[in-house]
Amino acid sequence: MKRYIIEIVLLTLLAVGCTPKEEPVDALMRSKVDALNKASFQNRFGDAARSERYARRALQYVGDSLPDYADGRLRAWNNIANSYLSRAVHDSVYVYVDSVLNFEGRAENLEVEQTLASLLKARTLQRHCDIAGSYQLLYDIEQSGLLDGRGEGLLYNLARSEFYITTTTLNYHYRNKSQYQQAELLTTMEKRRGELRCDYGEDMSFNYAIAYGYYALCEDSTNQARYLGKALDYCFDNFRILGDSLRYNTYHLANTYQMVGFMLWSPRIRQDSWQRNARRLDEICGFIRDAFGFDVFDSTQFPSTETQFSSPFQNLALPFLREATSLFFVNDDPYQRLGAVVSTGRYCMAAGDTLSARRYFNEALIDTSMLGVAPKFEAMLYEGFLTSGCAQGNDDVARWTRKELELLNYIKQNEKADFILQQELNRAQHSSGRFMLFSIILLTLAVALLVTLLLLHRRTKALQRETARLQAAKQQDIERIANVETCLSVLRHDITPFISYLQNDHLPDELKREVTGQLIRTFENIKNWTNLSIPSGLQFRCSTVSLQQVFDSVASSVNNFRGDALQLVFEPTAIAVRGDRLLLEILMRNLVNNAIQHTESGSVTVTAATCADDARFACVTVSDTGCGMNDEQLENLFRTDRRIDSSSTEKGYGTGFGLILCRYIIKKHDDNTIRGCRIWAESRVGEGSQFHFQVQKEVEN
Numbered sequence: 001m002k003r004y005i006i007e008i009v010l011l012t013l014l015a016v017g018c019t020p021k022e023e024p025v026d027a028l029m030r031s032k033v034d035a036l037n038k039a040s041f042q043n044r045f046g047d048a049a050r051s052e053r054y055a056r057r058a059l060q061y062v063g064d065s066l067p068d069y070a071d072g073r074l075r076a077w078n079n080i081a082n083s084y085l086s087r088a089v090h091d092s093v094y095v096y097v098d099s100v101l102n103f104e105g106r107a108e109n110l111e112v113e114q115t116l117a118s119l120l121k122a123r124t125l126q127r128h129c130d131i132a133g134s135y136q137l138l139y140d141i142e143q144s145g146l147l148d149g150r151g152e153g154l155l156y157n158l159a160r161s162e163f164y165i166t167t168t169t170l171n172y173h174y175r176n177k178s179q180y181q182q183a184e185l186l187t188t189m190e191k192r193r194g195e196l197r198c199d200y201g202e203d204m205s206f207n208y209a210i211a212y213g214y215y216a217l218c219e220d221s222t223n224q225a226r227y228l229g230k231a232l233d234y235c236f237d238n239f240r241i242l243g244d245s246l247r248y249n250t251y252h253l254a255n256t257y258q259m260v261g262f263m264l265w266s267p268r269i270r271q272d273s274w275q276r277n278a279r280r281l282d283e284i285c286g287f288i289r290d291a292f293g294f295d296v297f298d299s300t301q302f303p304s305t306e307t308q309f310s311s312p313f314q315n316l317a318l319p320f321l322r323e324a325t326s327l328f329f330v331n332d333d334p335y336q337r338l339g340a341v342v343s344t345g346r347y348c349m350a351a352g353d354t355l356s357a358r359r360y361f362n363e364a365l366i367d368t369s370m371l372g373v374a375p376k377f378e379a380m381l382y383e384g385f386l387t388s389g390c391a392q393g394n395d396d397v398a399r400w401t402r403k404e405l406e407l408l409n410y411i412k413q414n415e416k417a418d419f420i421l422q423q424e425l426n427r428a429q430h431s432s433g434r435f436m437l438f439s440i441i442l443l444t445l446a447v448a449l450l451v452t453l454l455l456l457h458r459r460t461k462a463l464q465r466e467t468a469r470l471q472a473a474k475q476q477d478i479e480r481i482a483n484v485e486t487c488l489s490v491l492r493h494d495i496t497p498f499i500s501y502l503q504n505d506h507l508p509d510e511l512k513r514e515v516t517g518q519l520i521r522t523f524e525n526i527k528n529w530t531n532l533s534i535p536s537g538l539q540f541r542c543s544t545v546s547l548q549q550v551f552d553s554v555a556s557s558v559n560n561f562r563g564d565a566l567q568l569v570f571e572p573t574a575i576a577v578r579g580d581r582l583l584l585e586i587l588m589r590n591l592v593n594n595a596i597q598h599t600e601s602g603s604v605t606v607t608a609a610t611c612a613d614d615a616r617f618a619c620v621t622v623s624d625t626g627c628g629m630n631d632e633q634l635e636n637l638f639r640t641d642r643r644i645d646s647s648s649t650e651k652g653y654g655t656g657f658g659l660i661l662c663r664y665i666i667k668k669h670d671d672n673t674i675r676g677c678r679i680w681a682e683s684r685v686g687e688g689s690q691f692h693f694q695v696q697k698e699v700e701n
Contacts (some may be wrong), residue, residue, distance in 0.1 A: 029065045033072040034060045041077040045201045045251045048086035055079035070107035088335040088373040097121045112155045119162045129375045132417040161196045164189045168209040172216035188211045207234040213257040225273040232280045243291040261320030262657040272312045338370040338377045369448040379407035501595040540672045545581045547608045553694035554588045573608040575618045586663045590658035591622040600628030618697040623690045629683040638663040
């Protein structure tokens, strides 16, 4: 008891250390914790003491260096609880599983770890014959939905596998077998077996649970031979796994030997059922002889006993039960040792070998650690004491009789509590079923109404979308018509002067080249205009664009036909923007060409800077010392809905394809980057003009 109090104090101190801290996770230390927990898990069947040592080291690392690693802490607690269950230290099992169940911190695997803790507790309650408490835990787990496939990974597979194993053990080992025959459970387990792989230890536990279930179903005389064959197949599967030296395990080998012994001894399995499965049994006997050196038919290893069994198969059970008992004494679980000596002693009593039976029963008196770990086996033990003549006097008889009656009464009360719980849960499920049916009817009506409303809503939305589509199409048609009218008007305005110049036979060659260049640029702008204004035309390709590269490209492509009279200046810049480089070059080239065209002398200067009123944008300015524009001309710039007044644009900047194209390019940037991209102009007659446009600035790292 003192040890248990110390463990509770240590767990409390560890829980206090679980308060969240803002510290980085030590990846190396975490990997050590995970490795130790994995080693503890892998040793759970082979060496429970070693499994506990690994888990406690993991717990120490968590407490010293990783107080926030709740998953590592929970895994270690469950591993320690499992190691105590393997040694029948049941009070300590409750301490650690309750620590997991009462954990209130945050953990990624909290749900599945608490489920595994509940299963460990359920199995411990079964050993104490508290089948009502065990069933309540299993019922709660099933209702929680953990088995519906939400979680993935080894822990979830382990939880599902352990749920089936624990449920099978409860139904076929601790309850009245004839009352709780559930072949559907075994069928479900067989179907899900392939997807619940964890490790070979869990595979063997799963095989044993299914084998025990089919052994219990052998009460069904109609299908007895088939059920017996399936039970033998699962036992043989365990022997094959154990035949691999890397997977050998004393605990599972003893369990499987004992299972075969139970089936051979069972009086309810008819001899004809065994004869139909004799070949399977021969294969098993041959395999264990070759793999483990255990010869069932070696009379020197297992001396013959005077028996009362007429069936040779029942006589064959003793070697299996004896070998299982020997192996269980190598194991440090007093629960399994008690079950082994009681089973073998009862067999010897049934066979008429009272002396051998007494020897097995007396093992429990020699090794007192076997007492008090399992009421079911202990009641059988006291019955064996009385029937085999172990008593030295009347005091022993009275003491053992009283103890047996107390245990039988305790078991009976627990069976009654389980039966009452079953009835209550069945009534609750029945009431829940009626309520569910009523709810389904109401839900069906509600769904039907909702579907009707949804269809009406979708129909209304569809009509609205169709109306909006038609309106958008109409607007596009209007815009296309306006674009065509503008295109024709601008085309007439821009091309007419060039044709007049080219018809002049006395026009100097230099001026002819200039006019030809302007005409070519006009047609290039018409092509770009068409690509941008027609749907599914030129695609916008956004990227990071260096303005200096755009400046260099434009500077090398524009033609300064003014010569020395006009200075063309591109001020260096380190600014980068988000946009389409090709479109930005078209935009810049048009603005620069436009400035050169309307500036007789002086300069055209191109600059770039971060916008003063919004640092998200970069502003590019093309300034000239040309003729300038009046207010009316400024107002009509970039407009596509006004006809060209040639008289007002003859000496001004006009509204030709170049500026309209610039407006469309800026609109493309506004639609595809961030809102706020725009283009505008400032000018005074006789003092020149400044054309500005702003686009998104690239964020500096």
